[in-house]
Amino acid sequence: MRKSLLWLLLxxxxxxxxxxxxxxxxxxxxxxxxGIDREPSGRVLVSLHAVNVEQLNVxxxxxxxxxxxxxxxxxxxxxxxxxxxxxxxxxxxxxRRGHFSHLQAIILGEEFAxxxxxxxxxxxxxxxxxxxxxxxxxxxxxxxxxxxVKPIQERVSGSFIExxxxxxxxxxxxxxxxxxxxxxxxxxxxxxxxxxxxxxGKLDLLGQGEKNETLQLGGAGVFRGSKFCGWLTPNETRGxxxxxxxxxxxxxxxxxxxxxxxxxxxxxxxxxxxxxTGNKVRISVEMEARGEVAEIFGRGPHVDEAFxxxxxxxxxxxxxxxxxxTIALAQRLGSDFIGFGEIVRxxxxxxxxxxxxxxxxxxxxxxxxxxxxxxxxxGVAVEQLKAW
Amino acid sequence: MRTLEKIDPGQLMLxxxxxxxxxxxxxxxxxxxxxxxxxxxMSALLGSVLGFFVLAxxxxxxxxxxxxxxxxxxxxxxxxxxxKAVCLFLAVCLFSYIxxxxxxxGTAINVGMxxxxxxxxxxxxxxxxxxxxxxxxxxxxxxxxxxxFPVLLLFFLFVVIGxxxxxxxxxxxxxxxxxxxxxxxxxSLVTPYFGEGVIVLALIPSLSDQKKAWRSIGLASFFIGxxxxxxxxxxxxxxxxTWTASVPYxxxxxxxxxxxxxxxxxxxxxxxxxxxxxxxxxxxxxxxxTGKLLAAVFNQENYRLLCAIILxxxxxxxxxxxxxxxxxxxxxxxxxxxxxxxGVVLPLVLLPFTFKGGVQx
Numbered sequence: 001m002r003k004s005l006l007w008l009l010l011x012x013x014x015x016x017x018x019x020x021x022x023x024x025x026x027x028x029x030x031x032x033x034x035g036i037d038r039e040p041s042g043r044v045l046v047s048l049h050a051v052n053v054e055q056l057n058v059x060x061x062x063x064x065x066x067x068x069x070x071x072x073x074x075x076x077x078x079x080x081x082x083x084x085x086x087x088x089x090x091x092x093x094x095x096r097r098g099h100f101s102h103l104q105a106i107i108l109g110e111e112f113a114x115x116x117x118x119x120x121x122x123x124x125x126x127x128x129x130x131x132x133x134x135x136x137x138x139x140x141x142x143x144x145x146x147x148x149v150k151p152i153q154e155r156v157s158g159s160f161i162e163x164x165x166x167x168x169x170x171x172x173x174x175x176x177x178x179x180x181x182x183x184x185x186x187x188x189x190x191x192x193x194x195x196x197x198x199x200x201g202k203l204d205l206l207g208q209g210e211k212n213e214t215l216q217l218g219g220a221g222v223f224r225g226s227k228f229c230g231w232l233t234p235n236e237t238r239g240x241x242x243x244x245x246x247x248x249x250x251x252x253x254x255x256x257x258x259x260x261x262x263x264x265x266x267x268x269x270x271x272x273x274x275x276x277t278g279n280k281v282r283i284s285v286e287m288e289a290r291g292e293v294a295e296i297f298g299r300g301p302h303v304d305e306a307f308x309x310x311x312x313x314x315x316x317x318x319x320x321x322x323x324x325x326t327i328a329l330a331q332r333l334g335s336d337f338i339g340f341g342e343i344v345r346x347x348x349x350x351x352x353x354x355x356x357x358x359x360x361x362x363x364x365x366x367x368x369x370x371x372x373x374x375x376x377x378x379g380v381a382v383e384q385l386k387a388w
Numbered sequence: 389m390r391t392l393e394k395i396d397p398g399q400l401m402l403x404x405x406x407x408x409x410x411x412x413x414x415x416x417x418x419x420x421x422x423x424x425x426x427x428x429x430m431s432a433l434l435g436s437v438l439g440f441f442v443l444a445x446x447x448x449x450x451x452x453x454x455x456x457x458x459x460x461x462x463x464x465x466x467x468x469x470x471x472k473a474v475c476l477f478l479a480v481c482l483f484s485y486i487x488x489x490x491x492x493x494g495t496a497i498n499v500g501m502x503x504x505x506x507x508x509x510x511x512x513x514x515x516x517x518x519x520x521x522x523x524x525x526x527x528x529x530x531x532x533x534x535x536x537f538p539v540l541l542l543f544f545l546f547v548v549i550g551x552x553x554x555x556x557x558x559x560x561x562x563x564x565x566x567x568x569x570x571x572x573x574x575x576s577l578v579t580p581y582f583g584e585g586v587i588v589l590a591l592i593p594s595l596s597d598q599k600k601a602w603r604s605i606g607l608a609s610f611f612i613g614x615x616x617x618x619x620x621x622x623x624x625x626x627x628x629x630t631w632t633a634s635v636p637y638x639x640x641x642x643x644x645x646x647x648x649x650x651x652x653x654x655x656x657x658x659x660x661x662x663x664x665x666x667x668x669x670x671x672x673x674x675x676x677x678t679g680k681l682l683a684a685v686f687n688q689e690n691y692r693l694l695c696a697i698i699l700x701x702x703x704x705x706x707x708x709x710x711x712x713x714x715x716x717x718x719x720x721x722x723x724x725x726x727x728x729x730x731g732v733v734l735p736l737v738l739l740p741f742t743f744k745g746g747v748q749x
Contacts, residue, residue, distance in 0.1 A: 005523075012516060128503070131653055132645045180554070180627075180645050187630035188559065346561030350425070353562075 029096040032072055032158030035143030036082065036120060037109035044112070046085045047076045047147040048098065049157050071155055074147055082123045100129040104158030105165075106136045107198055109143040110221075110228070117193070118226045121186060124179045135165050136177045137198035138221035140231070146198060149213050152205060161215065165196065168217040172247025173234040175220055186226070190341025190358055193223040194240065197231065224335040224359075232329065239326030242319055243270065243285060243338055251294060254314040256307070259298035263315040263375065265291040274344040279355055283340055284368045289319055292377035296384045303383055308375040316373030323369050331363040340365070392457050392593060397600035399530035400591055404443070404608035406533055406669040408584050409615050411489070411723055414496055414637045414663060416577065416616060417623035419720055421632040424574040426560050428629065431574025432620040436613025438575060439582030440606070445735045446585055447605045450592035452742035458590045459684035465741050472685050474738070478586070479681035481730040482674050483698060485584070487705035488718055489671040490514060493664070494706065495715050500640045501660055511706055514668075515699045521672040522679065522695045526594065529672050536665045543658040544615075548622055550646035550655055555625035578616055580724045582609070583731015590677050636712065639663075675699060 035047040049072040077093065079085030090098045108120065124130055139146050154160035168174045174196035185193040201216030218234035232240065241247050252263045267290040275282040293311065296303070330338055341358045348356070395403070412419075420428030453461040463471030493514055494507045502510075521529055564571070585608075592601050623638035626645065632638045643659035679695035688694060709715045 008516070008520065012513075132647055133653065183631055184559075184628055187634075188628045189630075342558060346558055349562050349567075350565040353565075 023097065027096055028099040029090075029094050030099050030102045032102060032156065033105045033107065033147065033161060034103060035107040035109065035139070035147040036112050037142050037144055038112040038114075038116060039078070043078050043080060044082055044085050045076060045078050045109075045144060046082065046090075047074060047144045048086075048090070049073070049147065050075055050094070050098070051102070070150065070157075072157060076144065082120060100127055100134075101131065102158070103130060103134050105161040106134060107139050107143040107146055108136065108195070109139050110141055112143070113138055113195075113221065113228045115227055117182075117223065117228070118186065121179065121182050125183055130179065132178060132180055134178060135162060136179070136182060136195055137161070137165075137217075138195045138228075140197065140199050146200065146215060149200060149215055152203060152212060152214055161198070164215065164217050168196075170248040172238045172241050172250035173218045174237060175241060175245070185337075188339075188342055189353070190336060190343070190345045191339040192225070192335045192337040194220050194232075194337040195223075196220050196237075222330075222333060222335045222337045224333065229335050230329070230333045232326070235322055236326045236329055239322035239324075240330075240338060242268070242287065242289075242323050243272070243326070252289075252315045252318050254311055254318060256311065256314065257300060259296055259300045261293060261297070261311050262295035263291055263311055263373070264294040265289045265315075265319075266376075267291070272340070272343050274340070274347050276344070276348060276352075276356075279357075279361075281344055281356060281361060282366050282368070283344075284370070285323065286370045287319070287323075288372045288374065289316065290374045290376045291315075293375060299386075300384075303378070308378070312373035312375045314373070315375075316371040319373065320369055320371040323371070327367050327369070331365070334359065334363050336362050340367070393526040394596045395526060395530045395591065395594050396596050397604040399534055400588070400595055400601065401604040401608045401611075402533040402537055403530060403591060403669070403673060404585050404588060404605065405611050406666045407587055407673060408439075408443075408582055408608075408612050410663065410666040410670045411485070411492065411584065412577070412581055412719055413615065413619065413666070414639050415716065415719065417620045417632050417638040418635060419577050420574050420620055421624060421629045421638075423577065424566070424570040425629040425633075426565055426624060427563065427571050428574055428624055428632075429560065429617055429620040430563075430571045432578055432616040433613065434571065435575035435578025436582075436609065436616050438579040439612065440609035442579060442582040442731055443585040443588070443605055443609055445739070446583075446588050446731060447592065447601060449735045449738045449742055450589045451598065451601060452739075453589075453593065455593070457593055457684070459681065461593060465738075474734075475681045476685045478589070478730065478734065479678050479685065481726055481734075482587075482678045482681070483702075484726055485674050485723065486671060486678065486698060487702040487708070488715075488723060489667060489674065490702055490706035491709055491715055492719065493667050493671075495712055496637060496640070496663070497660070499712065500637055500656060507707070511703060514671075515703060517668060518672045518675055519696060519699055521668075522676045523692055526676060529669065529676060532672075533669050536669070540662045540665055543662045547643045547646060547655050547659045547662075548618060550648065551622050551626055551642050554642070554645055555622060557625060559625050559628045560621070577720060577724075580727045580731070582612070583727035583729075586731045586734065587673060587677060589735075590680070636716075675702075 030051040031048050032051060033049040037045040039045050052071050052073050077085045077089040079089055086098055108117070151157055151160035165174065169176050175194050177195045182193050185191050196217055197219040198215060198217055201214050203212040203214040205212045220232045220237045221228055222230055222232060238247070238250065250265045252265060254261045254263055268287065270285065270287040273284045275284065327338065330336060336358070341362065344356065344358065345353045416432070417428065420431050424431045454464040455461065459471065459475045462474050465471065466474060490511050494510045497510055498505065498507060521532060588605065592598065595601055619639045623632045623642055626642055627638065635641045640656050640659060643656040644654055646655040647653045675695050675698050678698055679691040682694050683691035709718055
């Protein structure tokens with residue numbers, strides 16, 4: 001028996017040589033950022049930031065002294081479909097397989113996003129190597145133009161965009177869009193997709209004036225079904241985030257006579273209630289924002305309880321206005337990216353949901369917004385310091 | 389099968405727990421989302437409750453059989469010819485699962501993780517693993533189940549807890565959105581598979597303490613229900629019904645989407661390991677029981693040779709379904725019918741005999 005077991009074990013040995021489908025790292029071309037555009041001819045233009053491995057280990061100083069070669073290069077491929085462009089033409093030009101496991105950002109051109117987002121999301125959904133954390137952005141105009149901008153702050157473009165998104169989302173000016181988030185938004189009845197807007201910005205570097213190009217985030221693009229339908233300003237985007245999520249560190253600037261007070265919102269409680277009468281829907285949004293005072297800019301009387309109360313009240317008015325503007329825009333565009341429909345559907349049944357005909361009804365749905373602001377803490381200092 | 393190897397009640401529970409869910413576990417949320425949309429998880433829950441009664445039927449028959457190994461008991465109950473005939477029928481039914489389990493395993497690994505590895509290579513490795521376990525007998529299979537269980541539990545909890553931030557209860561609404569009928573339809577995708585628990589007919593006679601059999605069956609049903617309902621709730625709450633219905637293996641997809649910050653990503657190997665262990669134990673047990681039953685029918689002493697033949701026969705049969713969708717059809721069509729026949733019809737036929745002429749233990 002022992003002998004036969006030994007033979008059996010020996011027979012298994014040839015199978016232990018390693019993964020059958022292993023791909024050596026030197027045969028891969030890592031992609032960090034991908035831009036997708038629709039060309040006038042209808043073909044798809046895919047721009048890629050591919051890693052330049054040789055430059056990856058070069059320190060910043062020696063890199064700048066040797067002409068500042070970046071650890072990535074921009075390359076483009078075209079095709080009738082996304083997969084054809086990336087898989088066939090990229091491989092033919094680079095002699096290596098493009099690899100998405102380190103892809104940090106995907107930028108969609110406006111023309112492409114107008115009616116091809118579902119195809120793009122479907123492709124990304126099927127892509128095995130893609131990280132679930134890869135962020136998706138919309139470009140006003142062509143994604144290729146943004147791909148050409150070299151970030152000044154970071155050597156690696158993907159890390160720059162990723163950091164930009166994380167920090168801007170923290171202060172509440174952009175929503176987060178990843179493949180799973182977009183797939184859920186697309187497939188959930190009563191909800192539409194929203195994608196952050198990435199655009200060119202000007203940067204004053206070493207006192208040269210605002211000559212240097214950089215990338216900046218703020219605002220978002222929204223969809224109605226699979227079609228792109230409009231843009232949100234950063235404040236309208238924040239209006240959306242007040243209702244749906246919790247920005248990590250949003251700041252509301254409140255005018256108090258001559259002074260400006262920064263109200264740092266630290267906790268949000270919200271309740272969205274649909275009221276259905278017959279086939280008519282009414283929605284009420286109740287929200288409470290609690291936080292602390294981060295800055296008092298300008299001079300004025302003593303800081304006391306009444307002052308805190310007034311700051312809370314005015315901050316609530318400010319937030320309420322942002323929310324109302326966003327809802328008005330959503331209704332004007334006919335895009336329920338806030339997801340009221342999902343909540344309405346959840347409170348009824350599928351038959352009733354069909355009768356409500358949400359896409360038609362949404363632009364006319366009355367939405368009542370109530371916001372309460374509360375300064376819970378004074379922050380590090382209670383009193384405003386004054387010279388003696 | 390003529391000699392009895394002993395297992396304890398805990399091992400019985402684990403063997404049933406490994407056997408019942410693994411045929412459909414990976415793709416169940418998809419099928420339930422297609423039939424009952426957001427209410428799919430209610431089908432999983434209700435189906436599991438009803439499944440307990442299916443499992444209990446086999447356990448009741450097993451506990452009322454005359455003492456001794458299953459073939460001996462059946463011969464004592466039904467006479468030599470009919471006893472052997474029932475053994476042969478059971479062996480054929482159990483055998484029919486084996487190629488299907490091979491193919492389910494190979495397809496899931498190919499689709500979920502290793503697209504370029506040939507199916508044949510995966511199946512050869514799988515068969516070799518199974519033969520090693522089957523060669524060592526029931527006690528070793530039971531102990532393997534015991535040894536793997538803590539790891540399996542840990543990985544399972546890891547994935548489910550890791551997926552919590554992805555979930556939204558809103559996506560499970562509306563409750564009863566399409567009424568009760570789709571939920572009842574959905575139970576038909578869950579309850580029949582408890583019929584695979586017919587293996588208790590052969591396992592309960594080997595139980596060291598038969599008084600605890602009901603406890604083991606009850607606990608096994610509870611945990612199976614927890615797995616079925618848990619994976620369905622998690623998939624639906626994370627992806628919503630439409631997306632869940634479009635993914636071949638929602639549970640694997642869920643594991644893939646689990647990420648701890650930007651640090652640890654892609655948990656699907658964890659879940660694949662959990663699933664692989666359960667498929668491995670189940671298929672080994674099926675091969676072992678089929679080999680033992682056939683050895684008893686044909687009066688052979690060496691069941692191991694028969695097990696090797698079973699595995700060799702299962703290999704080409706596993707290639708019969710031309711594509712992945714055919715595998716799904718077999719999982720939710722053929723396997724369901726076999727489970728009903730073997731787990732409901734057969735015990736119902738045997739039950740009157742155990743009352744009429746059977747020896748009460």
